[in-house]
Amino acid sequence: MPAPLSDSPRQVRIALGERSYEIRIGAGLLADAASWEGLPAAAAALVVTNTTVAPLYLGALRAALAARYRSVFEVVLPDGEEHKDWATLNLIFDALLSHGCDRRTVLFALGGGVVGDMTGFAAASYMRGVPFVQVPTTLLAQVDSSVGGKTAINHPLGKNMIGAFYQPARVLCDLDTLKTLPPRELSAGLAEVIKYGPIADLDFLDWIEANVDALVAREPRALAHAVKRSCEIKAEVVGQDERESGLRAILNFGHTFGHAIEAGLGYGEWLHGEAVGCGMVMALRLSHRLGLVDAAFVQRVTALIARAGLPTVGPALGAERYLALMRVDKKAEAGEVRFVVIERPGQAAVRGAPDDLVRQVLAESTR
Amino acid sequence: MPAPLSDSPRQVRIALGERSYEIRIGAGLLADAASWEGLPAAAAALVVTNTTVAPLYLGALRAALAARYRSVFEVVLPDGEEHKDWATLNLIFDALLSHGCDRRTVLFALGGGVVGDMTGFAAASYMRGVPFVQVPTTLLAQVDSSVGGKTAINHPLGKNMIGAFYQPARVLCDLDTLKTLPPRELSAGLAEVIKYGPIADLDFLDWIEANVDALVAREPRALAHAVKRSCEIKAEVVGQDERESGLRAILNFGHTFGHAIEAGLGYGEWLHGEAVGCGMVMALRLSHRLGLVDAAFVQRVTALIARAGLPTVGPALGAERYLALMRVDKKAEAGEVRFVVIERPGQAAVRGAPDDLVRQVLAESTR
Missing domain, CATH: 1.20.1090.10 (Dehydroquinate synthase-like - alpha domain)
Structure with missing residues (x-):
């Protein structure tokens, strides 16, 4: 059973009625402005990422999004599961509110499962819900956590105890990001x-x-x-x-x-x-x-x-x-x-x- | 235009498909075990209230719920809009987790708008969603905030900025509670x-x-x-x-x-x-x-x-x-x-x- 031969981008659809969305899988997608066509219209985008991923991919993503959004803001979280808590989540709310972001802001989760889970829960909760996009940069996030709308933070007494079912507007798996994965x-x-x-x-x-x-x-x-x-x-x-x-x-x-x-x-x-x-x-x-x-x-x-x-x-x-x-x-x-x-x-x-x-x-x- | 003459309980239905629910309005409903029939089956209930309402109605509600739930827990929050924040919300999560409450726990919001908003958001977020019931004890909560599924906490930079649309399983307006309202x-x-x-x-x-x-x-x-x-x-x-x-x-x-x-x-x-x-x-x-x-x-x-x-x-x-x-x-x-x-x-x-x-x-x- 060989792997398929084509190098062209692949798409998988999550069928959930009005909450349906596409997973796009391929190389070089992140920096391609075409990847972001068809997303909800908005004046502003906020990219949420972490200190490890920001130096690698934040610049390219911001440049690609600048073609579509008048303002592209960013918030860089500390890296690691131990930061998947309310204090870190609140950094996202602080950024949204200090930039005056309204209900038509789109959030982008650039990173692994922790970034995706926290960005998703922030999007579910900010003003009771704004759209968000998953841009998973780890294999685990690409094959699992970015897909399906489970979002959460940890509580000292249990993992993923506080969260929401909240579907992204799109998932974009750029396979090139896996090259830098430890x-x-x-x-x-x-x-x-x-x-x-x-x-x-x-x-x-x-x-x-x-x-x-x-x-x-x-x-x-x-x-x-x-x-x-x-x-x-x-x-x-x-x-x-x-x-x-x-x-x-x-x-x-x-x-x-x-x-x-x-x-x-x-x-x-x-x-x-x-x-x-x-x-x-x-x-x-x-x-x-x-x-x-x-x-x-x-x-x-x-x-x-x-x-x-x-x-x-x-x-x-x-x-x-x-x-x-x-x-x-x-x-x-x-x-x-x-x-x-x-x-x-x-x-x-x-x-x-x-x-x-x-x-x-x-x-x-x-x- | 005189007020209607009947003293019997009134019902209003919120029609939202599978999220539909009833508002029951009347005197003496809170302490009546019949008020709680038909709610989701669960082993445990957690009553969330505040320091002002607890001495007045918590005992009666707990007694009525004891007929239906094996365990009835409580958490008493400080009273006031200034406590509608994450730190106070977290007291609800602490109570749920320390009692080992699972996904089939039902939350009861006994109090005014602040208790209702926080309990609703806690229910929306705990394990990504457990059922909750509104038991509003203020006129404002009975005519507005307990109905319709808006839940939230405040952020230092804005009121109700973090929350969810999450419908209760029932709203019970006991008119007798208005007698003690300042x-x-x-x-x-x-x-x-x-x-x-x-x-x-x-x-x-x-x-x-x-x-x-x-x-x-x-x-x-x-x-x-x-x-x-x-x-x-x-x-x-x-x-x-x-x-x-x-x-x-x-x-x-x-x-x-x-x-x-x-x-x-x-x-x-x-x-x-x-x-x-x-x-x-x-x-x-x-x-x-x-x-x-x-x-x-x-x-x-x-x-x-x-x-x-x-x-x-x-x-x-x-x-x-x-x-x-x-x-x-x-x-x-x-x-x-x-x-x-x-x-x-x-x-x-x-x-x-x-x-x-x-x-x-x-x-x-x-x-």
Whole structure:
């Protein structure tokens, strides 16, 4: 299964009625004024980015937007998951208000998942809602967090606890931005790519296995296909369940364990994608112990996660600490932890599991 | 035009498709377990109230809710518009997370507009959205702020700048709670009742004129009719324009000037309804200077506002300060202030006005 041969931009549509929008995927898109045609008319744009991304891409984006907006403002946030809080979010509101931005301002999120989540929540909340555009510059944001309208900030007692479902007006994935991504972050993004295989598409899982070395080596056509296929699967799921009343929760495969790792170590210690990679190993083992998948499938996906450069063994926080952290997960109901499990290869479901089974999984998956 | 004779509870429906809900209006509803039937099933309820309302009604509401929810938690906020900020909002999130509340928790806003706005925004944002119920205990909240799904907190640079459109699952107006309302707050509520006359219903304006003394004296049937008719008009407007893309802005009659008064004096100095009362006088004079209504109509409504116990002369902030404060109003577009004016008695519209005309209005309306 080779990667497609074409280098031309690809498009994926998220079908959500009047909230529908396009994901555009390709090289060199960010600096191309044509990328921004058709967005809501507005006098002003505010680009939100961080201290790492600003020196790399802010100038090019501002130049491209200047052709369309009379005023282009910027706000540069500190970089890192530990800044995904109210104080940092408020820097966006301060910028909007100090520039006198009205309801017809468009926000642009230039950066990874943290920038996208915070910009999206700021857009959802500023004057009760202004349009925003996702310009993800990490693989994780391109294949997952920028698509689907989940926005949030963290609370000291839980990750992504405060936020909104709020769809962007467009998502623009410029593959060139992945060239500057640190290797750890590329691997973290691959965790979310791999995720789509076990939960939804075994053909894609085969393709990732055949191309994982090319992906780690940042072969452009491999990355282009990985981003496009990931977005297609996510688009299909989100189109059926925008507000996560059911199906959409399968996209959190690996995330319940993963969030516990992140929270237990302190946000920012492990990257989100690293925690998800390890969390998927745990969730696969739980699925096996529930009698849903065989050991060979667990081994197969675990090996792929390792080849992508991701951890497959979790930190030894202690089983009780893991369980306590998972009880504040947003999928929990009346204190019972809910896990995304693999029902059979290519299909996921959400269900509870006995604490003892979870303890066994944690015992064999941490050190 | 006498007030209706029946004492039985009244209902008004807000028709918004799957977000539709009922406003229930009557005496003694709060402590009646039947009032809470049909709400979303949940294990836990969190009542949000403030230090003024808690001693009066929290016990009764908690007792009524205990029949329906396994756990009933509470959080008591400091009272006052000056606390409508992130720090106070965060007390709600702290309570939800420290009690381990999940997505199926229902929030109850027991109090006035500030409690309702903050509880609504907390419900909109907690885990990206949980159900909430408005239990307004002030006249202003019963006739205006609890209905229609506008939620927000203030920012140091602007009132209600951060929030969401998020509809409650029900609004319950217990008229008995108005018995404990301080006279100033009753008058402030009457400002929003009077508002509906000039913008939408001259028959209602006639009725208010005939019954304003009964309203000030808290005659129960007069209050019942005022609350019901106000909610009906608001329901009709909100049903046509939930997210304020057009028509709904007419409900802000008096609010552009009023917000400038509140912000200019410092939030909490004048009550919101007092500022709106005075702001309506200014907006009427502006409408007159724009050639839309005659002086007699301005005089008539101004006299009614005064009879309701409201100020009709604004603080002397200086015209330029007023104009600067109004430019950050959410209706402003590209720096131009937009006013709700009376096009002809019973009909409102949103439009700009020359700064000089606004200065003339301010000169005759402040001291």
